[in-house]
Amino acid sequence: MRTLDNILSDRGSKYAVSGAPCTSVEEARALVAALKTNxxxxxxxxNSWGLRCAAGPVKNDDGESGAGMIILRMLEREGVDDHLVVVTRWYGGKHxxxxxxxxxxxxxxxxxxSRP
Incomplete structure (x- = not known):
């Protein structure tokens, strides 16, 4: 999984984004679990994520309401299929x-x- 760390910071919150080729919901969950071993x-x-694959669009907001849908919409607009994207946020104390x-x-x- 490729990760771009510390790409954004706002009011104490910090963001990273990760992604990898992925073709199923089970594989997506395994990739997110592998990311969390760090x-x-x-x-x-x-750790919000989105995936467009043969099984259809799948998202997980992980408590960040709406984040998964944003990821899915962007993947759809770019025509990116069979690829998992995870946006990670560390809450900084201010909404x-x-x-x-x-x-x-x-x-x-x-x-x-940043994709090749």
């Missing part, structure tokens, strides 16, 4: 309101732009 990611407040959605978009954009 203590830093295991302690994150949210971000609607800015958190922009940060999820920015994180996914950074990941998609």
């Amino acid at each position: 203590k830093k990611f295991a302690r994150a407040t949210h 971000l309101g609607g800015d958190r959605f922009r940060h999820v978009q920015d994180a996914v954009r950074a990941y998609l732009d």
